[in-house]
Amino acid sequence: MDSHNNLLTGVTDPAEYRQLIKTLGRGKKGSRSLTLVESFQLVRGFYDNIGTVTQLSVALMLMRVKGETAEEVAGAALALRSTVDNQWQQLQVDIDWPCYGAKRDQLPYLLLSAKLLAGNGFKILLHGDNRVLPHRQHIAGFVDAVGITSVTSAAEAEVALTSTGICYVNADVLSPLVNSFTDIHQEIGLRSLYQSAIRCINPTGARLSLRSYFHPGLDDIHLNVAKLMAENSQALRKTNVAIFKGYQGECELNPRSSTRINVFKHEGLAQIEMTTQLNALIGRKAQAAELQAQWLTALWHGESLGGDSHGICIRTSTSTNTSTSTRNSTESLRAHSAIMTNVMAILMLTDLSLSIDSAKRLAGEYWMNRHSHFMTQAAIGTFKPYQSLITHSEVANAHTESI
DSSP states (O other): OOOBOTTOOOOOOHHHHHHHHHHHOSHHHHOOOOOHHHHHHHHHHHHTTSSOHHHHHHHHHHHHHHOOOHHHHHHHHHHHHHTSOHHHHTSOOSEEEEOOSOBSSSOOTHHHHHHHHHTTTOOEEEEEOTTTSTTSBOGGGTTGGGTOEEESSHHHHHHHHHHHSEEEEEHHHHOTHHHHHHHHHHHHOOOOTHHHHGGGOOTTOOSEEEEEEOSTTHHHHHHHHHHHHHHHBGGGTTOEEEEEEOGGGSSSOOTTSOEEEEEEETTEEEEEEEOOOOOSOOOOOOOGGGGSHHHHHHHHHTTTGGGOTTOOEEEOTTOSSOEEETTTSHHHHHHHHHHHHHHHHHHHHHOTTOOHHHHHHHHHHHHHTTTOTTHHHHHHTTOOTTOSSSOHHHHHHHHHHHO
C-alpha cells in the first residue's frame, strides 16, 4: 500500500459510510460534494466491505449528476491506488501510460510509439480496462500483434521490463476494485468518476505519467487531481504528469492538430506545444483490413522486410483482388504520423530543453533503425531517460552530424 497522508484512513462503521451517501443526496440546498478524504473513504470503505455495491452505485450516480470535482476524483484515485499490491511500486518504470479511451475507427498506434521508445532505453508500463469500452479498439486486443507482453503479476512485469522494456497489464490485475466499478458501469450504462480516477493511479510511481482527456474542461480537473494526489502521496511527489487532449479520447496525440501538453511538476507547471505534423490528408475512415491486428505488425515490418519496396500488403477478407499497402495508403500516412508525434512528445517531456526539430530528427532515427539489433547501443550508448546532463538534444545533434 502507498504511504498516504495520515488523514486518509477508511471508515469502520456502516453508519459512517451511510453518512457519506447522505452528504451527496440531501437535495439541492442540503447536499454538497465530497472532500478528498470523504471520497477516499467512500471507495476504500467499499473495498473494506463496510459499504455495499448499492451504496457505492448510488454515490457514483449522485456525483455524476452534479459533476465530479477534482477532490472527488483524487480521493477515489488514491483509494484505488491503496489497493494495488506494493510489489508494483517496487518496479523501475520511466513512463506510466494509461490507455482507457480506446479509439473508435483506428488502431492504437501508440503501441508502436511505446515499442519504439522501449527499444531505446525507456521502461514503459501500459495499463487499461478492456471492459470499459468493449465496442472500441482497445489496446489489450493488439499488444500480442506487436510483440508487447501482457502480464498478470508484478513478477511477470519485472521480467518483461528487464528483457524488452515494456509490458501491458489489465487494470483488474492491479486492483480488485476494477471489476466492481466496471460491473456498475456495464449495468447502469453511465460513466462515473472511476473512468477518470483509474487513469491517475500510476501504480509504479513512474517519473512520467501520461493523462489524456476528450471533453473540454477536463484538463483543468486533471491538473488539480495531479496536484492533490502529489500533496497526499509521498510516492507521487517526484512524478511529472503530462495532460493533453487524446486522439479520439485515447492516450495518444493527434498528428492532424496542434496540441498543448500541460505538465504538472511538484515544483510548478510547464507547457509543451506540439504543432500539427500531418496536413492536407483526406480524412476517410480506415478500411476493414486497416482495423486488424495484423495491420500494426505490417506497419512495424513493412518498410524493411525482404527489401520489398512496396511494403507488406494485407488482403481484405471480402475481396481477393484488393490489397492495402502499409506504405502507400492514407491510413498508413496517418499511422506513421501518429507514431512519430507521440515519440516526439515523450522525448520532449523527458527532456524539456529538447526542441521540436531535434525531437523529430531523433524520432525519425529511432524509426529507421528500429530493426537494428545494435540500435540502442550505437545510437545512445549508455543513455538513460531523465539524465539531464546527457540530453536527447546532444543525441539528436550527433545523429545529424553522422547523416
